[in-house]
Each structure stands twice: as structure tokens, then as C-alpha cells.
Amino acid sequence: MSATTKTSAKTSTKTSAETSAEKVSEKVSETVRETGPKTGRKHPETVALHAGYRADPTTNAVAVPIYQTTSYQFKSTEHAANLFGLAELGNIYTRIMNPTNDVLEQRISAIEGGVAALAVSSGQAASAFAVQNLAHVGDNIVSSTDLYGGTYNLFKNTLANQGIEVRFVDPSDPENFVRATDARTRAYYGETLPNPKLEVFPIAEVAALGRQRGIPLILDNTASPILARPFDHGAAIVVHSLTKYIGGHGTSVGGVIIDGGNFDWQEFPERQPALNTPDESYHGAVWAEAAKPLGPIAYILKARVTLLRDLGSALSPQNAFQIIQGLETLALRIREHSKNATRVADFLAKHPAVISVNYPRLHKGVAARRAHHYLQGGYGGLVGFELAGGHAAGRAFIDALALFYHVANIGDARSLAIHPASTTHSQLSAEEQAATGVTPGYVRLSVGIEHSDDILADLEQALDKAAKVKTPQAA
Secondary structure, three states: OOHHHHHHHHHOOOOHHHHHHHHHHHHHHHHHHHHOOOOOOOOHHHHHHHOOOOOOOOOOOOOOOOOOOOEOOOOOHHHHHHHHOOOOOOOOEOOOOOHHHHHHHHHHHHHHOOOEEEEEOOHHHHHHHHHHOOOOOOOEEEEEOOOOHHHHHHHHHHHHHOOOEEEEEOOOOOHHHHHOOOOOEEEEEEEOOOOOOOOOOOHHHHHHHHHOOOOOEEEEOOOOOOOOOHHHHOOOEEEEEOOOOOOOOOOOOOEEEEEOOOOOOOOOOOOOHHHHOOEHHHOOEOHHHHOHHHOOOHHHHHHHHHHHHHHOOEOOHHHHHHHHHHHOOHHHHHHHHHHHHHHHHHHHHOOOOEEEEEOHHHOOHHHHHHHHHHOOOOOOOEEEEEEOOHHHHHHHHHHHOOOOEEOOOOOOOOOEEEOHHHOOOOOOOHHHHHHOOOOOOEEEEEOOOOOHHHHHHHHHHHHHHHOOOOOOOOO
16 A cells, blocks of 8 residues: 555545444444354464365365265155254255355355355356345345446346346445435445446445445455455445356356345344245245244345245356365465556556556545555455557457456456456446446456566557557547
8 A cells, every 4th residue: 555545544534424334333343253153263364274164074085075966865754844944954955055065155154254155156146136135026225336247237127127126326425325215225235346446335334324224235245355354344245256256267157145144134124024024935934033043144044045946046066166176265366466466557557558547556535545444455456447549449458468368257367358348348338337437448457366577568568559559539
């Protein structure tokens, strides 16, 4: 962090919302400490290797096995009845749960500081389930405009077609969430480190405003695992695309939803009918009550035994195994991603072909304060920048890259690049692109863990070629 950013972060006047948010964060942190996983290990490097599994009880194998099975033998008719009746937890069918997936879920939950997690087939499935678990036809959620393009489209179109309205607001002012709230608002939604805008979400401020109204904050932490801990700041639910940094090697698609166990779903029962009224899809269970003997897991239990059961977006145990391999080195990789990205951002900021650079460490004012507060140990591996030559220069830059891969992904160990306006955000209107931080000449980099000298060399030669492209005005 630069001295300028540090000074800005320390001297900026806090708003009343931020002061209130700090109080809520302290209360939430106490709740997490009381109800969270008792692993006895706080460091993510250790948790990623040891949580949820030590060795196979039959073979003593240390590596997590791939349980390539569809179903499980019940010990007795009573055992089967208890499982289906939720009197005890256990394996029924791999569409709903699997022992390999269970280890992945326990480790991610422990790293995030949650109480339980649900692995699903993709990050998109995780985002959809996170909302559908609370909102039904006629309900709405309030979401940040600063979203991954796929999530924006999911919310604007697909959920709307299912009868769930998503109201988009600018997150730079947390009060915008309150202004868009009505009696049928079931959740607030944002991305910790939005892709591609990269302005850190005001987690504690929005979470505090929501909790006062019985509204949980759902936060997508895909771009900032390890660096940000949303539950510590009041978020109730966290989602990840496991495909990205957690998997880390571009081999497997997956997603996860994590329940913080820190939200009182019964405090405002009229606000959360999905968890406080009989669910006819499960024998009239009232989830806020039914889950109590099992722990503070009403939200994630409902997601597993209704949405995952009925919609079937199950993560395959093979993919769970691959993602576990990535998770074990996540804390080490995220350091290198952040270190290399910082060097890339500094290099780009001095290059004459670049108009502006978007990286949390370089932000000013409130954005800098939020980055400093919520991101610990680095600023992530994503860097955005605007080329002077606009759309044509952006495409020329991408085509000239040799080391960077041109793919629609982030968080790979390899360095990746994309031109969002012509790819990931091309289905959005020009106004919608601008709202999410995409402009014609904007390029997004997912900086990998190669040697930084090699990364910079590739960027320099591509920038030199892009600088030779004539803009339409100059042609």
C-alpha cells in the first residue's frame, strides 16, 4: 500500500453508516466465534490442508478419496427414516451430498469462518440458489450494479422470468440499498471485489443496514478468497465460483454457498417467509425451527434438501477432488497473484499507451479506504486498464499477447486476459456496460503466478503493438 493510500485511509471521516457497521461487525464476529467451526486452527494455510478430513478410516489413506458412487447403504430402516426426516445428517444420494464434496464444503466453510457450506455445479448455480433460497415469485432483492456480466444477466433476465425482481443500485452509497427496499425485499447482494470494476464493496455498511430490517447480505467473494472475510463484517451468506481462484488450475467448474450461521432468520419472520412458513416440498417443515437441533444451519439445510434435490445442480465428486487440490495451495497462490498484480499495475500506470489503471491499491478516497479495510494481505490478482486507442486498441492488444491466455476466466495459475466489451459483457447495452465498469478500450487481466519479469515483457510487447493502432478519429 502506498503512503498516500495509507494516509487517505486513516484520515477520511467515517460516515454514520460506517460507525453503525463497525458495531454490527463486532457483534457478528462474536456470533461467529461462538457458533463457527471449532477446528482449533485459525490460519487458512493449515485449514485448507486439514479441515474436515485426516485419513480414510478404512485404508488410512491421507489423500481425500473420490467417492464415485450414486448411493449409500442405510444401516437400517430406522437409519433411513432418520436421514430423510432430518433427525440426523448423513449420506442419502449423491445428487444431494457426497463424502468427497463434504470435505471440500467443510474446508471452505472453515476458511471463510462459516458454519456449513453447499457445493454445487458452478458459480452461476451458486448465485442463483443463494437468491432462490429466499426469494419466490413476487419477491425482490436489491443488488449492486458492480457485477460479473454473467451474474448481471442472470439477475436481470433469468430471475425476472421466474418472477423474482432484481433492483440494481450503485453500491458507492450504501443508502441506495435502503432506498430500493420494500416489504418484499428478501436479500441484498454484492461482490466483494467486483469483476471487472474492482471497487471493493462496502460490506459492513450494507450488512448493518440490512440487519436492521431483517435483510441478509449475500456476498460473492470469488475474486478475493483469503484476502477478504465477509462474515467478519456482517455478511450472512458467501458464494464463490470454485472454478476461479479456489480451483486455480482451469480444470474444473464448480460453485459453493457458505452459511455464516450469524443471521437471526426469526427476528423478522414476515421478512423471511421462506424460512418461517411451512414448506410443502418437505412435509411442511418450517426451516428456522426444523434446523435448530442440527445447529444454526437453517438457510444452507433448506438449500441442500430442496433446491439441490429438485434442480440437481450437483458438483461431481471428481470435480470436488480437483478443486480440493487447488484449495490446498490457495493461500500460497493468492499471495503471488497479488504480488505480481501490484507490479503489473505499477508498470501500466507509467506506460504512455495506457489512459488509466484500475487496481484497488491505486484507488483514492472512499474506494481506497474500503480496499484498505476489507482486503488484508494483498489486493488481488485482477487488474483493469483503459487503452488510449479505444475498442480497436483493446482488441489489438489481446491479439498480440503471447504468454497471457485469451480466455473467459479468472483466477487461473496462468495469466489471462480479455476484452470485456466484446466478450463477457457484450450482451449488455452500452449503458449497462458502463454501470458495471466496462468501457470500449477496457482490458481485464487476471495476473498469474509466472515470474513477474516474463509477465511484464509480454505486456510491454503487446502494448507497443496496440499503440500503433489508429483510432477511428485519427484514421
